Amino acid sequence: MQADTSSLNETIIGAQQKTFVKIAMREKLVHWAEESQFALEAFQKNPSLQKCSPQSIQNAIINVATCGLTLNPANGLAYLVPEYNKQTCQSICQLRISFKGLCKVAIDSGAIQWVRAKIVREKDRFDYLGPCKEPNHLMNPFATDRGEVVGVYCIAKTASGDVLADVMSRAEIDKIKAAAKTQTVWNSWYEEMAKKAIIKRASKQWPSASSAQRFQETVATINKNEGNVIDVIEGESTPMVDYYPDEDFQKFLPDYQSAIASGKWTVEKVAQKIATRAPLSPQQIKQLQSFVPEEK
Numbered sequence: 425m426q427a428d429t430s431s432l433n434e435t436i437i438g439a440q441q442k443t444f445v446k447i448a449m450r451e452k453l454v455h456w457a458e459e460s461q462f463a464l465e466a467f468q469k470n471p472s473l474q475k476c477s478p479q480s481i482q483n484a485i486i487n488v489a490t491c492g493l494t495l496n497p498a499n500g501l502a503y504l505v506p507e508y509n510k511q512t513c514q515s516i517c518q519l520r521i522s523f524k525g526l527c528k529v530a531i532d533s534g535a536i537q538w539v540r541a542k543i544v545r546e547k548d549r550f551d552y553l554g555p556c557k558e559p560n561h562l563m564n565p566f567a568t569d570r571g572e573v574v575g576v577y578c579i580a581k582t583a584s585g586d587v588l589a590d591v592m593s594r595a596e597i598d599k600i601k602a603a604a605k606t607q608t609v610w611n612s613w614y615e616e617m618a619k620k621a622i623i624k625r626a627s628k629q630w631p632s633a634s635s636a637q638r639f640q641e642t643v644a645t646i647n648k649n650e651g652n653v654i655d656v657i658e659g660e661s662t663p664m665v666d667y668y669p670d671e672d673f674q675k676f677l678p679d680y681q682s683a684i685a686s687g688k689w690t691v692e693k694v695a696q697k698i699a700t701r702a703p704l705s706p707q708q709i710k711q712l713q714s715f716v717p718e719e720k
Contacts, residue, residue: 433467436478437485444489451638453492453532459485462495463504472506473517480516487519491529491642501525507606518649520609521642523616526623530580533636535627539580541619546571554676555589556697573597576618578626588697590626597621604650620646629696668698673708684715691716 441456448454463485467473473481484504488495493502505520521529527539544550547570548563558579563570577591597618601610610617624643627633633640683689691712695704704712 433464433474433481436481437463440482440485443486447486447489448492451492454489454494459488459495462497463488466495466497466504470504470506472515473504475515476506476517477514480514480518484517484519487645490638491519491521491525491645492532492638493521493525493529493642499524501528519645520649521646523620523623526620526642526646529639529642530623530627530630530633530636533639534583535630535633535636535639537581537583537585539578539623539626541576541578541622543573543615543618544575544577546574550575550577552577552589552591554672554698556587556676557589558587559589559591573615573618576615576622578619578622580626580630582630583632586697588626588629590622590629592618592622592625606650609650631696668704668708673698673704677711680712681715684712685717687717 437460441460444459445456448456481504488502491502495502495504497503500522502522502525503520505518506515507518508514509516523541527541530536530539542561544561545563547567548561550562551560553559559577561577573594575591575593576597577589580588582588600621601607601614601617604610604617624646627639627643680689680694684691684694691709694712695709698704
């Protein structure tokens with residue numbers, strides 16, 4: 425029986441070789457000989473994968489080529505996982521992309537130079553310094569009890585060298601968790617899923633992300649498999665923050681004024697940087713426009 429199952433899995437996976445190779449040739453990051461073997465090993469180790477529908481298995485294999493992330497378990501970038509679909513009463517195979525995998529695609533695709541996401545706990549000291557500066561996060565990494573998770577933040581360096589920061593509260597994280605297609609992964613890997621959520625949201629403000637096809641395709645795969653929970657949150661009729669807080673805006677206003685007056689930044693660039701947290705109000709934009717030097 426084991427031999428018959430292995431042969432069937434090999435046939436199902438092997439049917440996608442031609443399509444896999446064609447897609448993978450774009451970036452040449454993954455190779456059929458290796459990834460097909462990693463896939464077969466995953467099926468041998470996990471009997472639940474063997475019960476998945478053939479079509480879902482083939483779709484997951486193609487997603488490996490599209491995202492360019494290896495299934496090598498030593499790297500921890502992507503995995504084949506089984507999930508039961510209550511609507512179709514079938515077990516389906518999905519490509520699950522890890523937090524590390526999403527970061528790798530973002531960097532490799534040129535969307536950013538580097539990105540970091542960190543969890544903040546209630547006993548840490550955390551000072552948010554605005555959307556254009558790295559937050560001040562002080563904590564004892566050796567402490568046995570830093571308290572409950574209170575939020576997560578993301579820092580990324582863009583292709584032009586700017587640093588962008590975004591923050592997400594525990595309440596926002598839990599809304600995303602509640603809207604996810606499955607709670608199993610969230611319950612087992614809450615912190616990793618929170619990091620992945622903040623990176624997905626922050627990426628909407630990265631200047632080069634919209635033109636990075638592989639990164640966009642990877643995010644689309646995550647959204648399809650896990651639920652496009654970021655859009656669910658942002659689509660609420662009553663947003664948590666209508667505009668960027670005026671208190672924070674006034675705090676950093678001298679910096680914005682200096683940058684605009686010197687010609688280093690345009691009003692549009694300042695607004696784009698601030699928008700990683702929330703959009704500027706019409707009054708705030710008007711105030712920035714007043715700093716633009718008059719043409720002589």
